Amino acid sequence: MSYRVVIGSVLLLLSSFASAQGPAPAISYTRDIQPIFTEKCVACHACYDSACQLNLGSGEGAARGASKIPVYDGERSKAQAPTRLFYDASGKHAWQGMGFYSVLDAQGSQAALMARMLELGHKTPLQPNAKLPEDIVLGLNRENMCAQPAEFDGYAKAHPREGMPLAVTGLTDQQYQTLQRWLASGAPIDEQGLAPSAKEAMQVLQWENLLNAPGARESLVARWLFEHWFLAHIYFEGGEPGHFFQWVRSRTPSGQPIDLINTRRPNDDPGTQVYYRLWPVQGVIVHKTHITYPLSAAKMARVKTLFYSGDYQVTALPGYGPGRRANPFETFEAIPAKARYQFMLDNAEYFVRTFIRGPVCRGQIATDVIRDNFWALFQAPEHDLYITDPAYRGQATPLLAMPGQNDDVGSVLSLWLAYRDKRNEYEVLRRDSYANAPAPSWSTLWAGNDNALLSIFRHFDSASVTKGLIGEVPQTMWLFDYPLLERTYYQLAVNFDVFGNVSHQAQTRLYFDLIRNGAEQNFLRLMPAGTREDFLDDWYQNSGKFKMWLDYESIDDDKASALTLDEKDPKRDFANQLLSRYGDLNARPDPINRCDGAYCSRPNIDPALQNAEQALSGLVSRPAAGMRVIDLLPEATMLRIQAPSGKRVFYSMLRNRAHSNVAFLLGESLRYQPGLDTLTIYPGVLSSYPNFMFNIPAEQVPAFVAEMENAKDAHRFEKIVERWGIRRSHPQFWQYFHDQTQYILETDPKEAGVLDMNRYENL
Template structure:
């Protein structure tokens, strides 16, 4: 091992460890040992990410010291973009954050205690009635107005909201936790938290990956930029690394071996403005599930990347610049990199890429999610059947048409910009339709089946969504088929180019174009269906006002070219699903007998008999429209069922409400397009939402009684009896152990994915 490598690794360790918040440490109380665990247990579920109330993020000492602000991240009406306020990125230290409009919640104000101390005191002296429904005057969820009282405003807040201390409207701190926090605050709230430091093995691998992305040469620079733009959201982990250690790619003014000097542009493809290096930076703070989009790194992955991007003799004549034009069309920006390599790289970890734009890092995603249905399956076109990959002439015609809006955020130009990009997109769709009409009819080989990322299920829960490997639930109303141009555009439009701090023009353009992307994915899928069935499916997906939208904004489909698939003409989509499950069963990571019961046994084999009986009973609730199962009308989007057997084993199930819509083609008025009588339920083992809306705790032997009660519940009063018997309300004495058991379940079943769940959407049932 070289002397230079040892020194470089040592400097790397020093650079990562140099983020201590304060040298002052109370001899009695340690922030890292005593305080952060309380925040993690009782506060982070609401105070994390961009949608933390008042931007108070309690997942780290840096967030606690930063404090709060009255400026919201989510404001759909703002005409001007606001300055980003990303923790760890856009400022460092209390003074720098105060210059950006934040105020302390930890500092005493003259003779007054710290704002946090007073908020905690207000909550502690007004405990909730155990497991009772909360008073109606306590507004929760996304409809709550963040008042963000400053220290001088606290007395007025307390007088107006005497029952709304902290933690808000939930079983609060224990006496010991309360006393510990108050002692810490009275002592000046010293913070001794240290940054995460990788192991020696991880540090060696960090150097290998940084060397790859920073390799000299035009070809290497272009690949490094493309990889960075596709990894910037990832919580990367080494498959042989330390549990709980994650890293993220950043751009730094300093090379490997030196402390990271962060370049904090709004977007990952904005001009860095100086010479820079790609660096792997340990993820700091508590891991929260909603932003935890994981990606594995290993020696095999390193070899795969080198093989994909450097095996050919392709060359780069000139490196592209930055700016709006480069952001708008990554197909032109990176056209020198073989399209086959780019697409295959995305397919290898397709679940990650779909998660980046469906689940997303923004913590409140209705700007995107109200353009998708509540459940659908996603499939991918095989590279050898993708004309953009295999036909240079087609690729040359298509590339100029694939530019995306959102780079110009002039409010007055929204409609003209939208029409320009819509017309380009429709010209591309016409080119695609006509070009594929000259190709062999699509067959099963049209679908990519390279690994278990090939089949994905998406569930939308109003303003959030989840992505899971495997085909879950009954056959959905729609399916999406991604080819490379569609997958890459979706990723750039909703992840790389999207600015959560942007104005109404930028966000409207993003939303409107995603509508076209969804339509394109549906049209791709329709090519697999018999030609004479396609118009009927399209009419079903775009009912009522959707027909006007089809006429106004969408290119016409190919309803003439046949498919090579042999499908039952009575119900070709369901027959397609049946054959898909049979043909690719080895890739389907999630067999689903509960929702797709095709015999007498509607439960998974080889599990505890008590759980088998429970699943058998639960299957009675699935795939039934709300017109015949009235309790669906009372259920929120994502409910968790905790079922425990007599032997102490427990399983967590997600009970998801799939809302039916006449169409999802418009920016506003979603509630006007609900079809509540057609809503259904999906029940599946696992935690399929970062935002549980409610939870039931049911002994396994009582599941048949729970199902009976659900089947017979016809109104709110009868549903409330179910909640009274089995529900875990926010005021339940054991709320926090049950709530965090959801995260423990993830840790037990898929430890890499564990993170603290969000309770901002936990409802007052």
């Protein structure tokens, strides 16, 4: 297949073994089984947050089996052994040595666990498009039961309607029979690993040669590049559709099979000579882990210009260890800071995605420290004192170390206080140094390409990043300079250990709170003097004021900005001028949410869709106090709207929860301001985790909007769900669900991947 994520071809593959005459041919895992898993299982069984760690995106994952140990556990006192598929073990027996148990093997006279789970689900089908029974618990609050084969009978008795696929329209009869025949025959797996094309192999070799070039400078640059690429799904100019690659460290050089160095973190001591290698991403591409990055001849020229030109010298290579992880500014100080920052700016969307969409499948460790929607901007390198002033850089670098390397539970408070004080010392240095620098102006903002303006939306325990300025002018904006961007990336991507203990995770979360505050304060330097404290009072209401006094450094509210802004509403005026000045960089104009005239739809689209967008604009940017239905909506709802022409468009309807502040680790619900919640509606799939979907003919969108406006209670809202909703039990649920992936494939093919349905709600 050109794309492993094209769900529409699955049924065609399934027909290849069916025959009305003669004995049925042998079942092939690759041809017959994986397409069924991709269509009906991967949406719940992928990455670390798959139920029972059962990953059905590849033959290796299916053979590995399941585990009772959850990966995401914010309360464990000891770090646990990592269980990364393709990294930490290989083959069924190796995984069983790490506590996994088979779901494919028959147990004496008993069928395989998967066979029995599928049978339980197949004999208890759901009532079509009806709301599920309340006793079926869904979502992240579901208890991770993970019955072993010997425990299945007890599970089936206690949960008779919770076979597989769980609480969703199940397998077709043909799919069910195919899987059962395969399991009964011993579940053979004939999967072949993805291999690069000849053109890709040539580019792989060119890049590996660059990163493995001899010399101290070359080695240091390669290490820095690897640490900034390790999460990327690399694709090549002219490469095969659906082929992606990952950077890994190997004990073997190019031309030999990769001998993986599987340290917990990408910057842990490898213990041997390192060769940086590119290996193909195996298994089904899933959207939540699919953070793409392009490599091309132009990118290689750019990397060489930034890092391999100039006369800077590297006289000694730094070692590894906690100190080196804690402060990458010291570790890589020999590489010009301007080169490091410019490299990150060139692909800023990628870097912000690594720590906002991640880490690794779920961002719940850190998402409660950010607002539900905000815009991110970047400081131009020529206006960043860390880049331009060596004396300032020398003073700042020792203060930029980050916590989380020492995970002693008993030392959490002392470690946190030490790093907080060090960070605040840096903020004093920054505040006072910038007070003596030229006043910020429009040239302070980097405007190098369409990565310069980003929108972030939080969906409770996940988040998304998109190029362009989407939605109404948000309550807060962030301004990244180099020290802030690099620290955020290292704290939440490079140094974060998803298998770490409560101390490590708490220190990570607490320091990210300081990062958010720093980004907000950077932005407020652009606002008029005398207004900045008022903004902070709005952003840190109630208990937030105590947090400001306790943990944050005071802001400079005296040094004037060089921007001329409306004194009555300077932030909104700033946003309007930003949109006007940088319109060419704004990748996604947004007339639905920021309608400034009679026409609130995109030009040059199907007239029926224009009318639909015009109607949808009536739902956005209105507080929930005046539109009660917002209280009943989940975080990320998808609207599938189809015109009479047959063209369909997906829109994301995002609920933006308002908070008095987001400054504390616990008690988020106590800081909700539900009457101030709003909706953002924008074309495209802006979440890896859709919570629900409505399928609406374009001509019915005005009726849908009217019903939403009049839905004052749960009963009225349920009528909307019954008319237009695609419930988990809908007979065509999978067709509609995977059409989201197909839509991404059509509109932005490099980003396509199977979406996650673990958070799809029972409305």
